[in-house]
Amino acid sequence: MSSITSTLKSVVPGMATNTKLDDLKRDTVDVQHHEPGMTTDHGVPISDTDNWLKASDGVKTGPSLLEDQIAREKIHRFDHERIPERVVHARGTGAFGEFKVFDDSASKWTHAKVLTDPSRTTPVFVRFSTVQGPRGSADTVRDVRGFAVKLYTQEGNWDIVGNDIPVFFIQDAIKFPDFVHAVKPEPHNEVPTGQSAHNNFWDYFNLQPETSHMVMWVMSDRGVPRSYRMMQGFGVNTYTLTNAQKELFFVKFHWIPELGVHSFMWDEALKLAGQDPDFHRKDLNEAIENGAPPKWTLGLQIIPEADEDKFDFDILDATKIWPEDLVPVHPVGELVLNRTVDEFFPQTEQSAFCTSHVVPGIGFSNDPLLQGRNFSYFDTQITRLGPNWEELPINRPICPYMNFNRDGAMRHRITKGTVNYWPNRFEVVPPVQPDNGGYKEHPQKVHGIKQRMRGAKFSEHWNQAQLFYNSLSDVEKMHLISAISFELDHCDDPTVYKTAILRLNDIHVDLAKQVATNVGGPMPDKPGRPNHGHKAPRLSQFDFMPKSPTIKSRRIAILVADGFDLPVVEAMKTALSAAGALPFVIGPRRGEIYPEDTTFGKGGRIVADHHLEGQRSTMFDALFIPGGAESVKTLAGNGRAIHWVLEAFGHLKAIGAVGEGVDFLRDAVRLPGVQFAEPSGDSVTVDFGIVTAPKMGSPASFSEGLKIVKNAT
Numbered sequence: 001m002s003s004i005t006s007t008l009k010s011v012v013p014g015m016a017t018n019t020k021l022d023d024l025k026r027d028t029v030d031v032q033h034h035e036p037g038m039t040t041d042h043g044v045p046i047s048d049t050d051n052w053l054k055a056s057d058g059v060k061t062g063p064s065l066l067e068d069q070i071a072r073e074k075i076h077r078f079d080h081e082r083i084p085e086r087v088v089h090a091r092g093t094g095a096f097g098e099f100k101v102f103d104d105s106a107s108k109w110t111h112a113k114v115l116t117d118p119s120r121t122t123p124v125f126v127r128f129s130t131v132q133g134p135r136g137s138a139d140t141v142r143d144v145r146g147f148a149v150k151l152y153t154q155e156g157n158w159d160i161v162g163n164d165i166p167v168f169f170i171q172d173a174i175k176f177p178d179f180v181h182a183v184k185p186e187p188h189n190e191v192p193t194g195q196s197a198h199n200n201f202w203d204y205f206n207l208q209p210e211t212s213h214m215v216m217w218v219m220s221d222r223g224v225p226r227s228y229r230m231m232q233g234f235g236v237n238t239y240t241l242t243n244a245q246k247e248l249f250f251v252k253f254h255w256i257p258e259l260g261v262h263s264f265m266w267d268e269a270l271k272l273a274g275q276d277p278d279f280h281r282k283d284l285n286e287a288i289e290n291g292a293p294p295k296w297t298l299g300l301q302i303i304p305e306a307d308e309d310k311f312d313f314d315i316l317d318a319t320k321i322w323p324e325d326l327v328p329v330h331p332v333g334e335l336v337l338n339r340t341v342d343e344f345f346p347q348t349e350q351s352a353f354c355t356s357h358v359v360p361g362i363g364f365s366n367d368p369l370l371q372g373r374n375f376s377y378f379d380t381q382i383t384r385l386g387p388n389w390e391e392l393p394i395n396r397p398i399c400p401y402m403n404f405n406r407d408g409a410m411r412h413r414i415t416k417g418t419v420n421y422w423p424n425r426f427e428v429v430p431p432v433q434p435d436n437g438g439y440k441e442h443p444q445k446v447h448g449i450k451q452r453m454r455g456a457k458f459s460e461h462w463n464q465a466q467l468f469y470n471s472l473s474d475v476e477k478m479h480l481i482s483a484i485s486f487e488l489d490h491c492d493d494p495t496v497y498k499t500a501i502l503r504l505n506d507i508h509v510d511l512a513k514q515v516a517t518n519v520g521g522p523m524p525d526k527p528g529r530p531n532h533g534h535k536a537p538r539l540s541q542f543d544f545m546p547k548s549p550t551i552k553s554r555r556i557a558i559l560v561a562d563g564f565d566l567p568v569v570e571a572m573k574t575a576l577s578a579a580g581a582l583p584f585v586i587g588p589r590r591g592e593i594y595p596e597d598t599t600f601g602k603g604g605r606i607v608a609d610h611h612l613e614g615q616r617s618t619m620f621d622a623l624f625i626p627g628g629a630e631s632v633k634t635l636a637g638n639g640r641a642i643h644w645v646l647e648a649f650g651h652l653k654a655i656g657a658v659g660e661g662v663d664f665l666r667d668a669v670r671l672p673g674v675q676f677a678e679p680s681g682d683s684v685t686v687d688f689g690i691v692t693a694p695k696m697g698s699p700a701s702f703s704e705g706l707k708i709v710k711n712a713t
């Protein structure tokens with residue numbers, strides 16, 4: 001065996017050709033089965049972790065003794081548990097999964113094996129995040145969502161560090177500190193947390209028109225995703241692909257969710273931020289643990305090198321999309337997240353991504369934002385995790401790796417041998433020739449002289465902000481207007497909100513007028529800039545309805561009180577579970593709730609999962625109210641129960657009822673303007689989110705009618 005291989009073999013375990021997820025289960029200690037029981041970090045078994053060593057006569061105690069090395073270790077470790085949080089994207093959650101390409105169709109653009117070898121299963125780790133808030137902030141705030149994917153490929157780790165929005169606020173990375181300072185809590189009072197609704201953010205928007213397009217996306221329903229599982233992901237920046245014929249292509253990466261794109265109503269998101277700050281985190285884990293692993297299709301947008309200048313925008317400008325009617329998205333593979341993390345800190349918190357982590361066949365364009373990002377990520381990881389952060393299990397490649405990088409704090413790896421440089425007399429660890437897989441940069445052309453400037457086409461900032469706004473449905477436009485009205489209502493500096501109206505008027509005069517009506521400010525009488533009126537596909541969320549709509553993993557609340565109709569509830573729970581939904585029984589108390597005894601005789605019962613004050617309608621996708629005269633009478637007398645239904649109705653959720661449950665909706669809740677469609681036969685209709693089934697009807701057919709209308713939001 002050559003000295004090189006022996007060197008590699010000695011330091012890196014052999015690697016299966018088809019690395020599966022389990023290969024990532026590293027350094028995991030299972031608390032349940034640790035022998036001999038509790039020890040210090042240096043392995044000494046501990047007999048008592050409840051009492052500090054003291055001087056004592058057995059009755060009175062004297063001082064606690066500094067001698068107690070066990071107590072001191074425990075306190076020292078506790079004092080140093082916190083590491084610097086991420087300077088942005090501090091709040092996040094992650095899961096493991098796998099990526100597989102469908103076929104080798106991408107080989108016309110790249111020789112990257114992770115994108116062209118369908119026999120491979122590549123393990124991945126994905127971390128979703130918000131941007132503005134600190135590590136302990138809420139999930140459901142209005143914000144961009146990070147969508148960072150680490151693919152542990154056999155040629156090294158490839159990180160696609162993306163967001164749920166395809167563009168970005170700025171064009172040149174040098175502006176990132178300014179932008180982040182503007183959106184983060186203000187320097188004089190550290191307000192607000194997890195919000196962009198403040199003077200500085202909107203002042204920056206007013207003064208930097210390049211933010212226009214991205215701000216439209218963040219203020220749209222995209223800013224309040226229902227779930228990490230129901231949002232798109234984008235690499236955003238323009239990368240490059242090189243094929244085996246050494247041809248270069250520009251590429252943008254897309255993650256398209258199997259479940260479609262769904263959002264909260266803003267009122268829902270606001271309430272959930274307080275009622276359940278971990279909603280998205282729990283939603284992701286609950287879906288994986290209940291057999292509904294989220295899936296995305298990886299899509300590639302491709303522009304051949306020769307076509308770089310064929311567009312009226314610069315394809316290297318990160319504030320611009322490549323409209324899909326001009327540059328189609330080619331589906332090439334599937335990502336599935338099917339394993340929750342074992343422990344949050346060592347895995348999710350210590351995970352670290354770099355846009356500069358690409359594998360052979362994938363490279364960088366001259367996108368100025370990407371160029372700057374490539375510098376920043378490695379730098380920030382050193383601050384957060386130290387220079388050897390890539391040795392941490394979550395960040396370590398699963399393929400053989402070896403070089404002459406040495407030492408630095410927390411170095412784990414032991415490298416045997418007498419040389420730590422190249423070239424060396426033993427010729428060990430030589431560079432890998434490109435023909436043998438060594439990374440080779442494409443000989444891309446560069447232009448001009450050293451100067452501080454941006455590309456000529458970078459100076460246009462409104463066409464695509466208008467394109468996005470024009471492409472929204474009316475209901476989405478309505479939500480965007482109320483979102484900006486909420487934001488500017490939190491700006492108390494008239495310069496800020498009045499100037500913002502003028503900026504919005506550069507996008508659409510109706511938008512500006514309606515916001516001005518809500519927040520005050522100059523009422524425009526004509527557009528600030530003509531709106532071109534164009535639209536593009538795949539910008540409205542309605543363009544992302546799932547191919548096969550499903551209620552799988554959706555959370556359905558069944559409201560009951562004593563005297564409910566047990567057969568209907570049992571049938572409904574069975575039908576919902578069979579469809580993969582998650583039914584939860586909600587009652588006036590958590591615990592046994594007793595049915596009406598006329599239909600089932602004494603002894604029937606059901607155990608409520610939660611009580612009406614403990615959980616709220618915002619935590620569920622749909623409600624169902626069964627019959628049972630006594631139950632409905634109790635609910636009708638319970639203000640919280642009525643509020644549950646009214647709130648769900650206001651959030652456009654599917655509300656189902658049978659038997660006396662229909663009377664409850666009609667007579668007690670008195671939902672405004674709702675006509676109860678008398679269902680014909682077994683079919684049911686969904687009207688304004690209200691679903692009625694035949695009295696004492698067949699719940700099975702009813703549950704099929706339980707379609708989620710949240711897409712109407």
Ligand code: HDD
Pocket residue numbers: 086087088089092127128129145146147148161162163167168172173174176235236237318351352353369372373376377378380381
């Ligand atoms: Fe960034 C983290 C995504 C622009 C510098 N960024 C970070 C994360 C995501 C993104 C998802 C969290 C990764 C994780 O979960 O650990 N960032 C983006 C996208 C951008 C973007 C899609 C625009 C296309 N970022 C951007 C710029 C810079 C940075 C222009 C600097 C010039 N980003 C960072 C960072 C972070 C980071 C400061 C903070 C924590 C970290 O890197 O690991 O380096």
